[in-house]
Amino acid sequence: MTDKEIVKGEEVTLEIKPGMNILEVNKQLAQKNKELLQKHNVKAIDIMGSIGAGKTSLIEQLVQALKQKYRIAVFKGDLTTTIDAERIGRHGVKVVTINTGLECHLDANVVARAVERISLQDIDLLIIENVGNLICPAEFPLGTEKRVVVVSVTEGPYMVLKHPFTFMTADVMVVNKKDLAEIMKIDTNQLAKQAKDIKPDMKFAITNALTGEGIEDLIKALEL
Amino acid sequence: MHELAMATQLVENVLEEAKRYEAKKVAEVHLTIGKLTFLGIEQMRFSYDILTKDTIMKDSKLIITEQDGVIECQSCGYKGKVPIEDDPAYHVPVPTLRCPKCGEAARIVEGKECTITSIRVLKQQECKDDCKRCC
Numbered sequence: 370m371t372d373k374e375i376v377k378g379e380e381v382t383l384e385i386k387p388g389m390n391i392l393e394v395n396k397q398l399a400q401k402n403k404e405l406l407q408k409h410n411v412k413a414i415d416i417m418g419s420i421g422a423g424k425t426s427l428i429e430q431l432v433q434a435l436k437q438k439y440r441i442a443v444f445k446g447d448l449t450t451t452i453d454a455e456r457i458g459r460h461g462v463k464v465v466t467i468n469t470g471l472e473c474h475l476d477a478n479v480v481a482r483a484v485e486r487i488s489l490q491d492i493d494l495l496i497i498e499n500v501g502n503l504i505c506p507a508e509f510p511l512g513t514e515k516r517v518v519v520v521s522v523t524e525g526p527y528m529v530l531k532h533p534f535t536f537m538t539a540d541v542m543v544v545n546k547k548d549l550a551e552i553m554k555i556d557t558n559q560l561a562k563q564a565k566d567i568k569p570d571m572k573f574a575i576t577n578a579l580t581g582e583g584i585e586d587l588i589k590a591l592e593l
Numbered sequence: 594m595h596e597l598a599m600a601t602q603l604v605e606n607v608l609e610e611a612k613r614y615e616a617k618k619v620a621e622v623h624l625t626i627g628k629l630t631f632l633g634i635e636q637m638r639f640s641y642d643i644l645t646k647d648t649i650m651k652d653s654k655l656i657i658t659e660q661d662g663v664i665e666c667q668s669c670g671y672k673g674k675v676p677i678e679d680d681p682a683y684h685v686p687v688p689t690l691r692c693p694k695c696g697e698a699a700r701i702v703e704g705k706e707c708t709i710t711s712i713r714v715l716k717q718q719e720c721k722d723d724c725k726r727c728c
Contacts, residue, residue: 381716385610390708391602473595505595508631533688534629566678569691570698
């Protein structure tokens with residue numbers, strides 16, 4: 370819609386008011402993904418966290434623990450490689466790699482494209498591993514029911530306090546590599562408390578994704 | 594970090610609007626960015642200048658207004674600014690979604706936008722009759 374026209378010689382200045390929210394485009398696509406997944410009774414989880422936080426190892430543990438109960442598919446966001454996809458694929462579940470090239474996050478559009486490559490009738494649980502990055506993925510909801518943020522104790526004591534807006538977008542927080550907490554002089558409960566101060570309804574699991582310790586707590590927190 | 598992607602979408606949308614109104618030049622773009630987004634204003638400007646270089650948006654002004662974050666509590670109905678928790682143990686003030694009135698978890702209702710509020714374009718004046726100036 371245009372608002373006013375100012376005549377100035379032969380030129381006209383026109384004020385256009387699009388009121389267009391660029392981020393809303395992703396949000397609307399996410400909503401579509403959500404509706405499509407719900408229609409097929411597929412539970413979906415988005416897992417975000419820094420590079421090396423242990424997202425893939427956690428997914429391997431989740432798949433191992435849940436593959437009898439659910440028919441699972443995994444979307445694996447990665448810049449260019451399929452290394453992680455192969456790791457998860459060894460557990461006998463369908464894996465779709467989403468190579469983002471140089472993009473720092475997954476968005477609802479690439480997830481919608483990946484959904485087209487699987488048959489939703491054949492799965493009950495979709496786990497999406499986001500690109501290793503604690504900041505950008507938080508901006509882009511994908512249409513999942515739940516969002517998990519993974520931090521590992523090796524990332525230091527200030528991960529939560531430094532990224533409050535990321536933690537605001539998550540439902541479940543995993544503190545991973547608990548076996549290294551003492552060496553790193555990190556109080557895992559303190560990290561959890563900080564996240565709870567930022568997001569009062571946050572749920573938690575303190576894990577060691579290599580051994581599977583704490584995975585049951587994560588499954589409970591995800592209500593799976 | 595994803596300012597380039599956002600700026601690309603911004604430029605595409607503005608050019609589309611400008612084309613729709615048959616503009617020959619874009620003079621100003623007004624953008625509102627929410628403080629709860631992860632968009633850096635300097636990086637947006639940097640990307641904008643690069644992306645507009647070879648278009649009718651070249652040298653246009655990008656005017657950015659920041660929008661404060663607003664939360665709403667579904668338990669007690671509180672609506673207001675994002676509260677800041679100033680626990681001395683943290684050494685830094687930390688924003689929280691805890692409702693300052695009842696302590697329940699509130700949700701974000703404003704501050705996550707990146708909205709093109711208005712665009713000023715230059716357009717050749719339409720010639721209504723035989724003016725002999727341009728026809």
